Ligand SMILES: [Zn+2]
């Protein structure tokens with residue numbers, strides 16, 4: 001660093017030019033860009049595209065490398081009623097954003113804040129289409145964005161396996177799928193007509209002493 005006659009500090013080119021637009025930053029809050037699901041895949045990466053999805057305006061686009069989600073579920077809890085109820089679970093490494101992945105908006109429903117704090121809801125920052133829920137380990141993708149979801153192959157691949165938090169539903173769903181009182185496989189089953197618990201149908205919602 002040198003000073004000119006006016007006393008202004010001038011860089012000799014060895015220090016990072018942090019005041020310049022476009023210079024690299026290493027802020028902790030930017031680290032998400034370099035981790036799945038937001039890390040952009042290189043052309044040589046092993047990534048076989050099985051599905052593509054995009055938001056309503058097309059600013060956010062992604063590819064999926066997995067033929068079928070790990071699970072597909074409808075959630076009737078009051079948060080999902082307001083935000084998005086049908087989710088397909090994928091590994092974070094199964095998704096590759098090809099467009100707009102730096103134009104995403106966050107919503108953390110626990111703190112009701114718009115920061116990228118997991119678990120958080122992820123939207124297109126422009127058209128506000130809900131894209132997914134990003135959990136700590138997995139992503140819960142909203143399948144209605146996927147190209148071909150309304151074809152026989154799309155419906156078969158993303159066929160939901162169950163309903164969760166069914167007693168909180170706003171409409172009855174008579175599709176014969178298992179209906180859980182709370183989280184799937186961690187709560188008792190309920191009747192799809194009445195929403196009443198089926199006695200002896202599953203684990204108690206909360207284990208004592210937990
Ligand atoms: Zn959009």
Ligand SMILES: [Zn+2]
Pocket residue numbers: 075076077078079080081165
């Ligand atoms: Zn829910």
